[in-house]
Amino acid sequence: MKLWKSLIQRKKKKREAFLKLEIKQFGHFPRVKQVLELTSSVMTVQTHIGKVTYSDLEEKICTPDQLHPKPETSALVFGKYFTDHMLEVSWDSEKGWAKPVISPMHNLQLHPGAKVLHYAIELFEGMKAYRGEDGRLRLFRPDRNMARMLNTAKRSSLPTFDANEMIKCIKRLIQIDREWIPHSTTSSLYIRPTLIGTDPSLGVASPNQALLYVLLCPVGPYFTSGFKPISLLADPQYVRAWPGGCGAMKMGANYAPTIYIQKQSELLGHQQVLWLYGPDHQLTEVGTMNIFVFMMNKAGERELVTPPLEGLILPGVTRLSLLELAREWKEFRVVERTITMAEMVEAHEEKRVLEIFGAGTACVVCPISSISYQGRELNIPRSESSLSERFFKTMSDIHYGRLQHPWAVDIE
């Protein structure tokens, strides 16, 4: 009986230590109570017999006739062109992860009953590699994307892995397809790690088989001729995420429901949706980006505001980077807090809004020109030397090696 108690005690301590580690590792977390409960079960449900190990990587390189022609940088469209190779690692609940394999880009063979095709057991990440002005190739904060990927994997009942080993495998894939990274300081290589549940069984349950794969896409500048501010539709009847849901995770399930609404906004003459939440119409995200408001507060101070990480928004790596840059500059207040449309309307009327912009991996920053809300059109000013342009320039300097920074990680 005493032994039994001591075993329970030890298990409890181990579990608490594990939870602390989790929180440390994944940083800001929505609804901490919920997450504690969620992560606490990870110990019992995840099995990792085989591990993803870079030293096991197998390479099957294209023969010359398998290589594809590279598109002109000017012809690049987001996510349309793929490089010659892809990385794959398969997983099985009994055997764990198999060897990582780099092979020529190919179609996947999936059983039509695969869980990914029925219950959206799928997640992805998005990050970029850059060819610097000094010719060196760099990745931007891959550790952050991998930490988020692991977090999403847990919430999705998909297997986790060693982030560092995965980054090494991804770097190797990029090295092999290095010639696909555009020779341009406005273009880059988009990296799409994807994880899907593949077992052929129609039960709504955790997958016992999964496939992790990584695709690479050369992508052009998001704005071909400087910044083009976009207009937003803010309609509170469309809700992207909600407390108790998965809005903070990069799961496929968060995207399908948004497409129809995005089309609605286009039909009404806007470019993106400003996602609102709750009876007080809180600003949450814009399209698939985080949102930033730069304004004068009522005390007359300049303030950069962005919604907090409380489960309704994706914890963007660009979001985090802009916050860290701004806090380093110490030139204005930087605040993570809820912003409501009522506050926006008032600040707009009092001419206290300096700038509004989206932030994400695809565009880095994306200025906003207007918000259509309940029959009003809020026109957002554009300042001469804008904060969004300064952010964009600083981030580009880091991406393309003009500014040495620990966020830009050498690939070779």
Next chain:
Amino acid sequence: MKLWKSLIQRKKKKREAFLKLEIKQFGHFPRVKQVLELTSSVMTVQTHIGKVTYSDLEEKICTPDQLHPKPETSALVFGKYFTDHMLEVSWDSEKGWAKPVISPMHNLQLHPGAKVLHYAIELFEGMKAYRGEDGRLRLFRPDRNMARMLNTAKRSSLPTFDANEMIKCIKRLIQIDREWIPHSTTSSLYIRPTLIGTDPSLGVASPNQALLYVLLCPVGPYFTSGFKPISLLADPQYVRAWPGGCGAMKMGANYAPTIYIQKQSELLGHQQVLWLYGPDHQLTEVGTMNIFVFMMNKAGERELVTPPLEGLILPGVTRLSLLELAREWKEFRVVERTITMAEMVEAHEEKRVLEIFGAGTACVVCPISSISYQGRELNIPRSESSLSERFFKTMSDIHYGRLQHPWAVDIE
């Protein structure tokens, strides 16, 4: 100028007529205003150049060596065994639907960038075929499942089709694999129509290519030895669907987020999740089923209550059928209205709860033995001759041809 105005007028009238038709066709609808706006754009965004036509159906039948052995009825597990053939129809935004094809069951070849694998652009349906005691094969209300499938397709930016032609194609598939329908009046053939977005492009946008396919699975009795009531975890921190979302649609995106929570409930010793919504903890669904409460109301009348179709719950075909049966019987009140946990707790204390059960295609009805809610355990009584058993018996009589009913549609 006059001509222009008249054209606009005509377009407006056509649109209004279309909307009326939509509402008539799809019946109860969540948030009518929203739906009106959603459906109104369908006219402009869907293209149907090629149509799904049964007379175009192409059949590639298995050679004898391609046929699979059929499992014993006693060994059937939900969604594990698939029949010898599948139906496929591919779609392209320019060419419309291609010819429907029935061919031997095979893996799908999908580009790893296919939208279904990244953004969950996918939906499905679930219905059943039965081998009657009279030897005839019957489908249960396929028109209802197809209407819901079209509805989900619109919301998912996936293409729509002629429901009657699709039912004919599905009937033909079942005829070809008719020997897979268990020779048992407790088993059946589960039918899984699936629609996925397949174009290989990473943009979050409507698919330009899609694949509709139908799989068949022989399935055993949900309860091997009579009814086994299940216990539920009702924790308001877990939310399945919310106003402005897609909870009323059979999209893959509604399922992935539930799996982790289902595991949580199992770890805590329960079998399913009772999904609550809102500060008043409204009962919405149980697991992947609709929920019914049979109780005495405060006026001392017997009342069958189920949550209303207001966007938070799936419009189940079994739900609809039970409501229609009960309204036909005229023996107790039948009400679609919001039920809160506070009301449940009070009714439980006052011993007014007669029965609680889930309803869905897989189990038809599923009695509930207890609900764990905020530290309380609500034990639900089991009456001697229960309503759920009566529903189950009536539905089974219809399924297996013991009771002639227009809901059971002949396959041959």
